[in-house]
Amino acid sequence: MNLFLQLFALGCATGGIYAISAMGVVAVFRSSGVINFAHGAVAMAGGYVMYSVADTLGLSHLIAVPAGILVSAVLGWLVYAVVIRPLADTSTLTRVIATLGVFVVLQQGVVLTYGSALKIPHPYLPTGAVRAGPVSVGADQLILFVFSAALTAVLWAVFKHTRFGLATSAVAESPRSLAALAWRVGRLRGLNWALGGALAGVAGIALAPSLQLQPNSFALLIIPTLASAMLGGLRSFPLTLLGGITLGVLQAVCAHYLDLPGVGDAVPFLVIIAVLMLMGRTLPLRSHLNERLPRVGSGKVHPVRLLVAVAVVAVAAQTLLGVQLLDGLTVTLVTSIILLSQVVVTGYAGQLSLAQVPIAGVGAIIAGRLLAATGLPFPLAIVAGGLAAIPVALAVGLPALRARGVSLAIATLGFGVAINAVILRNSDLNGGAGGLQVGFQSVFGIDVDSIVYPARYAILCGLVFVLLALVVANVRRGRVGRRMLAVRTNERAAAALGVDVASTKLYAFVLAGVVAGIGGVLGAFRNPTLTFTSYDPLTSVNGLIQSVIGGIGYVPGALLGGVGQNGGLATAVANTWLFDIAQYLVLILGIGLIVQVIVQPNGIADVIAHPKRKKGPRSAAPRARLPRPFARRRAAAVDAQIAAARRTDHHPSGGRLEARGVTVRFGSVVAVDDLSFEIRPGEVVAVIGPNGAGKTTLMDALSGFVPATGTVLLDGSPLSGLPAFRRTRAGLTRSFQSLELLEDMTVLDNLRCASDPTDAASYLIDLVRPDRGRITVATVAAIDTFTLAEHLHRFPTELAYGTRHLVAIARAVAAAPKVLMLDEPAAGLSEVERTEVGDLIRHLADDWGIAVLLVEHDVELVRRVSDRAIALDFGRQIAAGTPDEVLADPRVVEAYLGHSTSVMRPTKEVS
Numbered sequence: 001m002n003l004f005l006q007l008f009a010l011g012c013a014t015g016g017i018y019a020i021s022a023m024g025v026v027a028v029f030r031s032s033g034v035i036n037f038a039h040g041a042v043a044m045a046g047g048y049v050m051y052s053v054a055d056t057l058g059l060s061h062l063i064a065v066p067a068g069i070l071v072s073a074v075l076g077w078l079v080y081a082v083v084i085r086p087l088a089d090t091s092t093l094t095r096v097i098a099t100l101g102v103f104v105v106l107q108q109g110v111v112l113t114y115g116s117a118l119k120i121p122h123p124y125l126p127t128g129a130v131r132a133g134p135v136s137v138g139a140d141q142l143i144l145f146v147f148s149a150a151l152t153a154v155l156w157a158v159f160k161h162t163r164f165g166l167a168t169s170a171v172a173e174s175p176r177s178l179a180a181l182a183w184r185v186g187r188l189r190g191l192n193w194a195l196g197g198a199l200a201g202v203a204g205i206a207l208a209p210s211l212q213l214q215p216n217s218f219a220l221l222i223i224p225t226l227a228s229a230m231l232g233g234l235r236s237f238p239l240t241l242l243g244g245i246t247l248g249v250l251q252a253v254c255a256h257y258l259d260l261p262g263v264g265d266a267v268p269f270l271v272i273i274a275v276l277m278l279m280g281r282t283l284p285l286r287s288h289l290n291e292r293l294p295r296v297g298s299g300k301v302h303p304v305r306l307l308v309a310v311a312v313v314a315v316a317a318q319t320l321l322g323v324q325l326l327d328g329l330t331v332t333l334v335t336s337i338i339l340l341s342q343v344v345v346t347g348y349a350g351q352l353s354l355a356q357v358p359i360a361g362v363g364a365i366i367a368g369r370l371l372a373a374t375g376l377p378f379p380l381a382i383v384a385g386g387l388a389a390i391p392v393a394l395a396v397g398l399p400a401l402r403a404r405g406v407s408l409a410i411a412t413l414g415f416g417v418a419i420n421a422v423i424l425r426n427s428d429l430n431g432g433a434g435g436l437q438v439g440f441q442s443v444f445g446i447d448v449d450s451i452v453y454p455a456r457y458a459i460l461c462g463l464v465f466v467l468l469a470l471v472v473a474n475v476r477r478g479r480v481g482r483r484m485l486a487v488r489t490n491e492r493a494a495a496a497l498g499v500d501v502a503s504t505k506l507y508a509f510v511l512a513g514v515v516a517g518i519g520g521v522l523g524a525f526r527n528p529t530l531t532f533t534s535y536d537p538l539t540s541v542n543g544l545i546q547s548v549i550g551g552i553g554y555v556p557g558a559l560l561g562g563v564g565q566n567g568g569l570a571t572a573v574a575n576t577w578l579f580d581i582a583q584y585l586v587l588i589l590g591i592g593l594i595v596q597v598i599v600q601p602n603g604i605a606d607v608i609a610h611p612k613r614k615k616g617p618r619s620a621a622p623r624a625r626l627p628r629p630f631a632r633r634r635a636a637a638v639d640a641q642i643a644a645a646r647r648t649d650h651h652p653s654g655g656r657l658e659a660r661g662v663t664v665r666f667g668s669v670v671a672v673d674d675l676s677f678e679i680r681p682g683e684v685v686a687v688i689g690p691n692g693a694g695k696t697t698l699m700d701a702l703s704g705f706v707p708a709t710g711t712v713l714l715d716g717s718p719l720s721g722l723p724a725f726r727r728t729r730a731g732l733t734r735s736f737q738s739l740e741l742l743e744d745m746t747v748l749d750n751l752r753c754a755s756d757p758t759d760a761a762s763y764l765i766d767l768v769r770p771d772r773g774r775i776t777v778a779t780v781a782a783i784d785t786f787t788l789a790e791h792l793h794r795f796p797t798e799l800a801y802g803t804r805h806l807v808a809i810a811r812a813v814a815a816a817p818k819v820l821m822l823d824e825p826a827a828g829l830s831e832v833e834r835t836e837v838g839d840l841i842r843h844l845a846d847d848w849g850i851a852v853l854l855v856e857h858d859v860e861l862v863r864r865v866s867d868r869a870i871a872l873d874f875g876r877q878i879a880a881g882t883p884d885e886v887l888a889d890p891r892v893v894e895a896y897l898g899h900s901t902s903v904m905r906p907t908k909e910v911s
Helices: 002-032 039-056 061-087 092-114 139-161 163-171 175-180 185-211 215-219 222-231 237-257 263-279 303-319 323-348 356-374 378-401 406-424 454-477 479-489 491-496 501-524 537-550 555-563 569-577 582-599 604-609 628-646 695-703 724-730 747-755 762-768 777-785 801-814 831-846 859-865 883-888 890-897
Strands: 129-132 135-138 657-666 669-679 684-688 709-714 732-734 819-823 851-855 868-873 876-881
Touching: 002 039, 002 061, 002 135, 002 139, 002 163, 002 185, 002 222, 002 237, 039 061, 039 092, 039 185, 039 215, 039 222, 061 092, 061 185, 061 582, 092 215, 092 406, 092 537, 092 582, 129 139, 135 139, 139 163, 139 185, 139 237, 163 175, 163 185, 175 185, 185 215, 222 237, 222 263, 222 406, 237 263, 263 378, 263 406, 303 323, 303 454, 323 356, 323 454, 323 479, 323 501, 323 537, 323 555, 323 569, 356 378, 356 406, 356 501, 356 537, 378 406, 378 501, 406 537, 454 479, 454 501, 454 555, 454 762, 479 491, 479 501, 479 747, 479 762, 491 501, 491 724, 537 555, 537 582, 537 604, 555 569, 555 604, 628 777, 657 695, 669 695, 669 709, 669 851, 669 868, 669 876, 684 695, 684 831, 684 859, 684 883, 695 724, 695 732, 695 819, 695 851, 724 732, 732 801, 747 777, 747 801, 777 801, 777 831, 801 819, 801 831, 831 851, 831 859, 859 883, 868 883, 868 890, 876 883, 876 890, 883 890
Parallel strands: 684 851, 684 868, 732 819, 819 851
Antiparallel strands: 129 135, 657 669, 657 709, 868 876
C-alpha cells in the first residue's frame, strides 16, 4: 500500500505538468477550434531557451525561466499569425496538417541549433524530499503540483468570469457575431495562441530537469498533453487537471506493476482510445460540417508511359547511376511505397492516419523474425510482412469507427507511439543492440544484396512500387474507390446510399497496412542486420508531410513525396553535385509544407495534372476533362450502357412503410413522441410543422441515423435496430435538406454510388481488375426523369442550385427504393422549379408506385402533391388527414402562426 501511495504521489506531480501543457491546447482550441500539434515542440523550445540562458550563458533562473516562457508565447502567437490566420477559410484538417509542418520546423530548428545530444539542465527548484507519513515526494514535484492546481484555478476564473474568457468561448462558435460586438477576432485568437504557447513553455521548463532535453523524446510531450486535454473535453480546465493527474498516476502504476517494455508510453494512447470510443459516434450528427480535403486523382493508368519509365529507370540503375544515387533511388522507392499507404487511407478514404510508418515497422520486424527463424525465402518474407501488418492496421483503424478528423489523427499518433514503445523498441523482439541478423537475400535465385548489387535491389524496389501503385490505382477506379470517396466526402450521405461506412474505413486501413508493411520490409532489408529505429512516430509525421507535398490524393504524389525523403534522391543529387543538405532537408520539408497548404494544398501532382486552372476556391473540384481518346471511349461505354438499360422496361416499385410508437430522446428532450403512421405504395404522405417540430429527426429515426425506440417495418420486415446502410439496402432511401452531394465525384458517379451492388467480392476483385459497375435500369430512369443526361460528367460544384436539388433526388431514386423520404426538396428553389419538383414527386408515386414521405414547408406544394398529411409540434402528432383537413386544423394554424384566427392560405409558404 505504501508503494502504491508513493507511485500515486509521483504520478500526481507528473500529471500536473501534463495538465499545464494540456491547458494550453484547451485555450487554443476554445478560441480557434484547432488542435495545435506543434504544442510539444513549442514546449521544447521553451525548455531549450531556459537551458541556454541559465546553463550556457550562466544567468539566473529568475531570468531564464521567464525568458523561456516568453519565447514560447511569441512562438505560439507566430504560429497563429503566420500559419493559421492565412488558413482561416480552409478546412480544420488543413490547419492541423499545417501545425504538423510547424512541429517539424521547430524540432529540426532545435536539432540544427543545439544538436540531438542529450542536454541536462541544472534544477532550479528545491530537490529535497518532503515526507508525509509513508510517502516521500520531491520538493520540486510538490511545488509544481501545487502550482498546476493554482494555475488551473486562475485559468478557470479568467475564462469563466472575465470579458476576455467569455469572448474566447464565443469566438469559436460565432466569430462574426463577436466581431459585430466590436471585438477584434484576430487579436483575441492571437492572444489565446500566445497564452497556449506560454503554458506550453511552462510545461517544457518544468519537465526539462527531469525529462532532460532531447528533441525526439521531448517533442512527443504532445501525446500525454492531448490525452489530458481530451479527458477535459477540450473545454474544461478543472477536468483537464483531473485528466492529467489520472494519466500521470496510470503511467506510474502501470510502468511499475506491468512487466512490459514501453507500457508507460502506451497508457496515453489507451486513454485516448477509451475516450474516443465512449464519446464518438458511428456516424456524425446532422450538425457535423463536412470539409473539403485535397483533390483526388482519377487513377487512370497510361501503360505505354509506365513501361517506358520502368525501362529507363532500370537501364539507368544498371549503367549510369553511382552507388550514392542508387542508394538515394532505393530510399525514395521504399518511402514511396509507404506513402502509397497514405494515399489509400487519407487520400482516398479521408482518414488521417499518423501511424503508417510504425505499421511499416511491424511488417519489417515480423518478416525479419520469420526469415531469421525459418529461412523463409525473401519474396515470401515480403508478403508475410505485408500480411503481418493487417491486425495492427485493423487495430489502428478501430478508432475511425467512432472518430474522425482531428480526433482520429490524435488516436493514430498515440497508436504509433504505443507501437514504437511496446514492439519496435522491445529488445526481445528487435534483436537488441545488435539488431536482427538476416544476411543477404535473393529473389528466385538472383542475389539482390543491396551492398554488393545496389542496382538490383533498387530495381526490385521499383518493381514492387509499380505493382502496388497499379493496385492502388485499380482500387481508385473501381467500385471500392467510389465507396471510399463517398465516405471521405460525407459519411452520412454514404450511409444513406447503402455504403457500409465502417467496413469501408477498415478496408482502407487494412489495404494501407499491407502496402506499408511491404514497404517496411524492403526498407529494413536494405542491410543484412535489421534495425527499427527509423520507424518511429515522428518519421510518420514526416511521411504525412511528404504525402501532402507530393499530392496525397494521387498515386504519383507518393513518388514525388518520396523524392524528398532524407537520404532519398533529392539528398543524393544535392550531395553529389551541390552540397550536403541532409541536415537541412527536414527543415525544408516543414517550411515547404506550410507554404504549400497556404498556396496549393492539393500537392505537386495536382499542379502537374491540372496545370491550367481558373482561379477559384483552392479545393474546388476540377472540371471533368479527360484525355480525348479516353474520354471518347468512356463516353461511348456510358452511352451503350444507358441505351441497353432503356430497352429494359423496368423501374423501381413501391413498398409499405409502417412506424409504430417511434420515439426519439436527446437526454431529457423528447424530439419525437410516440408517433405511429403508415405509407402505402403509390402514396405521398407529407409531414409538416414549424421549425423544431421534429420532422427531420423523424426522418433520421426512420432511416437509422439517430437511436429511436418503437418499431419500423418495411413490407412487414422489421428495420428497427438496423444501421442506416442496411435500411437503404432494404429499400428505404432518403434525400437531405442540405443535399449532401458527393462533390469529389461526377454526377454519374454520384448516381452509380447509389446503385452499385453491395457485394463484398469487389474488395478483392478491384485490386486486380477494377469494376466500374453497370449503369442500372433505376439509374437510367433517374437520369431520364430528372433530365440529367447533359450533366453526367460534370461535378456538383459546377451545377446550378436547382439542378443540384434534382441530382440529390435522382441519386435517391437510383437506389431503386421502395420508400423514398424527401427532406425539403423545394427549399431555395424558384416557383417554376418547385412546380417541376412537385410533378416529379407525383410521377414517382403515380407511375412507379413508390411510397413517398415528404417533409416540406411549402404549403402549396404539400397541398398539391400529398395524399395525406401529418402535422407535428414538439415531436407530437397534432393532426392527420388530407392536406386540406390538416392545414385547416386550428391546432396546426396555432403551431405555425401562434394563433388560430385564420386558416392557412393555399399559396402561403411557411419558413
